[in-house]
Amino acid sequence: MRYQEITIKELASFVKSNVYLNSKxxxxxxxxALSQIKNPRASKEDVALIIAIDxxxxxVGFIGALxxxxxAKPKLKIAWNSCWWIDRKNGQKAAIPLFLKFLKAYDQNVLFRDLTPKTEEILMRFNKFEKIKKLKGFRYFLFLNSKEIITKRNRIFIIFSPILQVTDKITNTFxxxxxxxxxxxKSDLKAxxxxxxxxxxANFIKEHQKKELFKRGEKELNWILKNPWILKKTLKKDVQFYYFSDTSRKFKNDIYKLYNLENNLIxxxxxxxxxGLVKIPFIYFNADYLEEIKNFIFTYLLQEKANSLLIxxxxxxxxxQDSNHPFWYIKPLNKDFVVSKKLKPLLxxxxxxxxxxxxxVFA
Amino acid sequence: MIAHEIFTLIKDTFPNSDITITQNTTANDVDEWDSLGHIMLIQAIEEKFKIEFDLDELLEFNQVGDIIEAVKKKKE
Known part of the structure; x- marks a missing residue:
């Protein structure tokens, strides 16, 4: 087994290399890769990917860094873990070396979020990591999408698609x-x-993010907007397989400014x-207008024909959740953030x- | 003896493996030795010998003998 580290500046040539093009x-x-290259918070020498080659x-395995x-500490080089995969048959032994090389590339100044149960167990047992924050969230189900949900769980249900589609339509009309x-x-706000x-x-965001750790601003948000990781699904049959989010039938990012009656940005x-799953990865607002902002969110959900909202x-x-709401089901969802014990005291x-x-925000 | 204690810890961590553990044994030789198992083994060794491996040391572990040498160095 050999390992290869690919830096930000090497990504462009890597995705044209024989190793990449010939790999299943x-x-x-x-x-x-294109998005990572344009990350305004990355230097060209930062490691973006480490791969295991048999x-x-x-x-047969890879681990990604964002x-x-x-x-507040611009010289500190840190990274999020963005993916970690091994081939179950041929890459089992690569998991830990990949993980350790990722830690070494960033001098252990790394963060994890949205952990699978197995990854969480590995991190917690490794004893060099700690949970630092739990984001308590909810997924709000507005309309039914049983056709997608059921057929995704088991392809055998595809034969029921027409019936499920009709059921969805009738239920959603109701x-x-x-x-x-x-x-x-109607929202009193101008969108x-x-x-x-x-x-x-950008100025409004700066005013409303003083307590944030990462303070993503104009450069970062525009980079995210213009360099999505998910593209529209095409009919072309893929000969190579990628295990993480890469295509969707519909994927878009929208940014709205909301003004009050006095034409102030709020x-x-x-x-x-x-x-159909709407998220609001970044929101900056004057809390006095929470009710109107909520109404605007409903307008957006309808406009986008969204099925659910994740906040x-x-x-x-x-x-x-305060007043009568239009959701037929609200599912709690928690997200843990984990950092290395080395990084934690620096926060x-x-x-x-x-x-x-x-x-x-990318998936 | 450090080597003997480490062999025992390996057998305890991977009880279903019937391979004889030697200094030259690698993770590839033991079916059960996956990522979680590796972490559990390292944790067990650190607890047993009251030591903590740093990242560079962990990266050097290619076979059991490397682990034994690292433990011996730390206990000196």
């Missing part, structure tokens, strides 16, 4: 009329969709819609996280 399982998609020159910076008064409540974070939005919302922001969640005592920290 690819460690990064072309769009992810004697047959096949990639370089990050804490603005749900819409039942909740019409919530969903179509302006923007194609990039402009100076006004919120900037970064929406993400992945096949971790505590104020938003309280507003969404401030208190700080906030947005929903979209790390690579969450």
């Amino acid at each position: 399982n690819i460690p990064i998609t072309q769009q992810r 004697k047959q020159n096949e990639i 370089p990050e910076k804490i603005p 749900l819409f009329y039942k909740n019409k008064k919530h969903l179509t409540k 302006v969709k923007i194609n990039a974070i402009d100076k006004e939005a 919120a900037v919302l970064f929406f993400n819609n992945n096949d 971790f922001n505590p104020l938003l969640n309280k507003a969404l 401030p005592k208190e700080y906030d996280f947005q929903d979209g920290e790390g690579d969450f």
